[in-house]
Amino acid sequence: MHDSGEVADRHAAVCVIGAGASGLAAVKNLREHGFAVDCYERETSVGGAWNWRHDRSPVYAGTRLVTSRARTEFPDFPMPDTWPQYPDHTRVLSYLERYCAHFGLAEHIWFGTEVVSVVPAGDGSWDVTTQSPGGGASRVQRYAAVVVANGHNWAPYLPVFPGADDFRGRLIHASACKDPAQLRGRRVLVVGGGNTGCDLAVAAAQHATEVWHSTRRGYWYGPRYLAGRPVDQVLARRLPRRAAQWLYRRMLRLVVGDLTRAGVPVPDHRPFESHPVRNGELADYLYDGRIAAVPDVARFDARGVVLADDRHIEPDLVVAATGYRPRFEFLAPELLDTDAQGRPDLHLHAFARRHPTLAVVGLLQPDAGLFPLAHWQSVAVARWLRLYATDRDRAAQVQRRESTRPLRSWAPRRVVPTPRHWFEVESTRYLRVLEDLLSRLEPA
Known part of the structure; x- marks a missing residue:
């Protein structure tokens, strides 16, 4: 229990934490299901990760969607047809601002207010408990439910590299690399084979004097377009998994070629068993020698970096595109059944298993755009909370049935076992399970 003096009771209202894409979807859908909502956003504007003005935003100058707009937009608020197939971060931010204005969400958002405790x-x-990000007086309010939408790409993960303290060059996380000018005239090592690592390696090839790209394993690097169409739309056609993997291999062989000739490791997994990496320029720079593919970093020394194959290189700037970790500093770990590595255990990556009125929206790593999944997640959360408030016996029946749903019904059968893939989902299968859940949550 919580004891900090006076508590303002908001009765049946729901607290939403964060006003990024997922938080905005949660506010909208909760409101449409009749709930009073207070949304708390520590920054002074909406957009979350897509707002480069925010201190915690991972966005850099060249950031754009890696999923096409048709597979990224909210189902009830399309992106303009005149936009590029893969909009850049400025357009995505303007889209979220327009979404907020269109549905009148700002009046429910407390900007410049940070949630410091939920008990x-x-x-x-x-x-x-909320307060201004810089500190000051706090305020405690009681809510019937809490929906967490604080994002999972704002807390940088920087591995402990042996010898890094002796390195005379500069080591930064990708989140600190905002402008290509930081790469200009430098010898740059980019560590990490995900979309950010590939994008920064390409940016470095355009501005730096020498570029190395270090990856721990091989990945299936694909283009953004195939036959003039966004590749995620081509691949969206339903095929048996093995057939889709065979087709994707064939496509990459024709379009990208054999990247092992450029020093890229052979992938140690099949296509679609890791998060898709889409970069149409990486292969060109690798084949041209503008980017040198190198293995994992073994250790640093004063002059440079020793690689896993004992080669020694001498970058003066190392950019670690090593990802992010989810953080819920305002929640005790046991509330989300969080393990020692920081991974919460949530049904559908959304519903707390032991707390029916606590949910997380947007904690997903899908093979298509996140926004439509966050939309339907938040619809499911809203319908669940409505059912819980009006008919707890039936809500308990739904919860018992959902608790027996096998993980394989909504999570990939096999993914690369790294934290990057903790929240990986196949969008089509995940939406199908959400559809089934929504049907069970309809009024009797």
Whole structure:
């Protein structure tokens, strides 16, 4: 229980944490299901990760979607047809701002307000403590439910590299690499084979004097377009998994070629068993020698980096595109059944298993755009909370049935076992399971 003096009771209202894409979808859908909503956003504007003005935004100058707009837009708010197939971050931010304005969401958002604590207050309610990000007086309010939408790409993960303290060059996380000018005239090593690592390696090839790209394993690097169409739309056609993997291999052989000739490791997994990497320029720079593919980093020394194959290179700037970790500093780990590595255990990556009035929206790594999944997740959360508030017996029946749903019904059968793939989902299968859940949550 929480005891910090006076608590303002908001009764049946729902607290939403974060006003990025997922938080905005949660506010909209909760409101449409009749809930009063207070959304708390530590920054002074909406957009979350897509707002480069925010301190925690991972966006850099060249950031754009890696999923096409048709597979990224909210289902009830399309992106303009005149936009490029893969909009850049400025367009995505303007899209979220227009979404917020169109549905009148700003009046429900408390900007410049950070949630510092969420604790159970009995009978499913929660005491939420907020304050200004710089500190100051705090305020405690009681809510019937809490929906967390604070994102999972804002807390950089920087591995402990042996010898890094002796390195005379500069080591930064990709989140600190905002402008290509930081790469100009430098000898740059980019560490990490995901979309960010590939994009930064390409940017370095355009501005730096020498570029190395270090990856731990081989990946299936694909183009953004195939026969003039966004590749994610071509691949969206339903095929048996093995057939789709065979087809994708054939496509990459024709379009990209054999990247092992450029020093890229052979992938140690089949296509679609890791998060898709889409970069149409990487292969060209690798074949041209503008980017040198190198293995994993073994250690640093004063002059440079020793690689896993004992080669020694001498970059003066190392950019670690090593990803992010989810952080829920305002929640005790046991509330989300978080393990020692920081991975929460949530049904559908959304519903807390032991707390029916606590949910997370947007904690997904899909093979298509996140926005439509966050939309339907938040619809499911809203319908669940409505059912829980009006018919707890039936809600308990739904919860018992959902608890027996096998993980394989909504999570990939096989993915590369790294934290990057903790929340990996196949969009089509995940949406199918959400559709089934939504049908069970309809009023009797």
